[in-house]
Amino acid sequence: MELIFEISKTGRRAADVPKCDIPEIAIDSLIEKKYLRDDLDLPEVSEIDLVRHYTNLSRRNFGVDLGFYPLGSCTMKYNPKVNETVATFTQFTSLHPYAPDAFAQGNLRLLDETQKHLCDIFGMAHFTLQPAAGAHGELTGIMIIKKYFEQKGENRRFVLIPDTAHGTNPASGALCGFETLTLRSNKEGDVDVLHLESLMTEDVAALMLTNPNTLGLFEKNMEKVAQIVHGKGGLIYGDGANANAFLGKTRPGDLGFDVIQLNLHKTFSTPHGGGGPGSGPVGVSSVLADFLPVPRITKKGGIYGWSYDFPLSIGRVRAFYGNFNVVVKAYAYIRSLGAEGLTRASEMAVLNANYIKEKLKSYYDLPYDRVCMHECVFSGKRQVAESGVHTSDIAKRLIDFGYHPPTIYFPLIVPEALMIEPTETESKETLDAFCEAMMEISREAKENPQRVKDAPLTTPVRRLDEVLAARKPDVVWKK
Numbered sequence: 001m002e003l004i005f006e007i008s009k010t011g012r013r014a015a016d017v018p019k020c021d022i023p024e025i026a027i028d029s030l031i032e033k034k035y036l037r038d039d040l041d042l043p044e045v046s047e048i049d050l051v052r053h054y055t056n057l058s059r060r061n062f063g064v065d066l067g068f069y070p071l072g073s074c075t076m077k078y079n080p081k082v083n084e085t086v087a088t089f090t091q092f093t094s095l096h097p098y099a100p101d102a103f104a105q106g107n108l109r110l111l112d113e114t115q116k117h118l119c120d121i122f123g124m125a126h127f128t129l130q131p132a133a134g135a136h137g138e139l140t141g142i143m144i145i146k147k148y149f150e151q152k153g154e155n156r157r158f159v160l161i162p163d164t165a166h167g168t169n170p171a172s173g174a175l176c177g178f179e180t181l182t183l184r185s186n187k188e189g190d191v192d193v194l195h196l197e198s199l200m201t202e203d204v205a206a207l208m209l210t211n212p213n214t215l216g217l218f219e220k221n222m223e224k225v226a227q228i229v230h231g232k233g234g235l236i237y238g239d240g241a242n243a244n245a246f247l248g249k250t251r252p253g254d255l256g257f258d259v260i261q262l263n264l265h266k267t268f269s270t271p272h273g274g275g276g277p278g279s280g281p282v283g284v285s286s287v288l289a290d291f292l293p294v295p296r297i298t299k300k301g302g303i304y305g306w307s308y309d310f311p312l313s314i315g316r317v318r319a320f321y322g323n324f325n326v327v328v329k330a331y332a333y334i335r336s337l338g339a340e341g342l343t344r345a346s347e348m349a350v351l352n353a354n355y356i357k358e359k360l361k362s363y364y365d366l367p368y369d370r371v372c373m374h375e376c377v378f379s380g381k382r383q384v385a386e387s388g389v390h391t392s393d394i395a396k397r398l399i400d401f402g403y404h405p406p407t408i409y410f411p412l413i414v415p416e417a418l419m420i421e422p423t424e425t426e427s428k429e430t431l432d433a434f435c436e437a438m439m440e441i442s443r444e445a446k447e448n449p450q451r452v453k454d455a456p457l458t459t460p461v462r463r464l465d466e467v468l469a470a471r472k473p474d475v476v477w478k479k
């Protein structure tokens with residue numbers, strides 16, 4: 001495809017303005033000459049060329065509106081357009097963040113009700129909506145835990161993190177000044193309870209646990225794990241990125257979690273993947289409520305307002321009140337689906353993942369062969385052994401079949417990992433077609449491995465040096 005500069009023709013334009021009826025004066029009598037530049041190489045194109053150029057460019061992108069996007073751990077579900085529409089209501093979009101509380105009662109009510117719904121769904125006592133993403137929620141949660149122990153006069157040094165955890169977990173612990181200790185998983189993919197017992201001392205502030213974990217498995221020993229951690233006075237932090245697996249089925253608060261973060265842009269209807277705004281609400285048990293960020297919403301005599309009067313608070317973690325529009329979408333999603341709909345969404349997400357797992361397990365190595373939750377993790381090690389085809393090759397070949405690749409090489413404890421999360425919004429036909437493509441690639445890997453290694457064959461650019469492409473993108477137009 002040509003660059004817009006390459007289709008430029010001097011004098012061509014996309015809009016005409018009427019002839020000016022005001023007398024002309026030389027502009028350099030108004031502005032110093034040095035500010036006037038005529039060396040800018042701006043493209044000159046007609047309206048239709050402009051429209052075609054950008055429409056064609058947009059079609060080079062991949063999104064869930066175009067096709068199946070089974071990127072594990074990211075929950076790339078289809079987000080009902082009605083939630084987008086609601087978020088664009090001018091009552092929401094045009095309210096100034098400095099508007100007096102009296103003028104913002106509806107918006108404050110929406111925030112308050114969202115917090116209450118999240119408390120109900122996840123079994124927590126309080127929520128804050130300030131953090132702007134999952135990792136930011138983790139940071140907020142660990143800051144709360146740190147403050148809790150400071151307040152108790154305890155100086156605990158460590159956080160425990162399972163070897164399956166997302167990289168942001170140790171990063172959040174380290175940013176708050178904790179040292180991280182890696183907790184092993186056992187053969188079934190659960191926390192190794194004996195290892196936990198040996199690591200869990202009164203020097204450990206918290207265990208950061210993702211449940212279901214990034215193998216897509218629900219922690220079988222959850223009760224025991226909670227007993228061990230709480231028994232030493234520690235807290236359990238829950239990475240709630242996988243919440244799409246259990247809405248209406250179980251609640252982290254009931255399982256023993258003291259703090260959790262959610263990713264509204266995964267579970268609650270905000271499209272993501274392009275780096276747009278996210279939201280990472282943090283829920284806490286009642287013992288930790290005093291440490292939540294300020295301002296917090298209050299309601300007195302039926303009137304909503306913001307209060308900063310929480311002296312033990314960790315303070316602000318975000319300007320204003322968080323990414324408000326993302327919360328609006330979550331609110332619309334929760335209210336439109338209701339308890340029944342949310343439960344059904346999780347049931348379908350789990351059913352779809354198990355369907356794919358069962359269909360593909362004779363084609364790809366399945367290191368943890370048990371009922372999974374919302375995602376399943378295969379290993380490409382059979383293909384490596386048989387024909388030298390790696391997981392990265394399989395992922396690239398999927399692009400030729402019109403699919404976004406799944407998450408690969410994560411979690412780290414699975415060699416050549418392929419982590420597939422279909423989500424609840426896909427039909428059986430889509431899942432079948434995807435499985436057919438995966439089967440076809442496994443056949444190709446045997447019969448014509450070079451074809452898989454050369455993939456993608458159908459894209460504008462083929463194999464890039466990914467590190468170089470990220471660090472030194474080739475975007476400069478050379479005449």
Ligand SMILES: *Cc1c(COP(=O)(O)O)cnc(C)c1O
Nearest residue numbers: 073133134135166168239241263
């Ligand atoms: C996505 C994810 C995170 C981080 O969330 P962001 O919103 O991307 O910051 C943390 N843990 C897990 C398991 C995740 O999948």
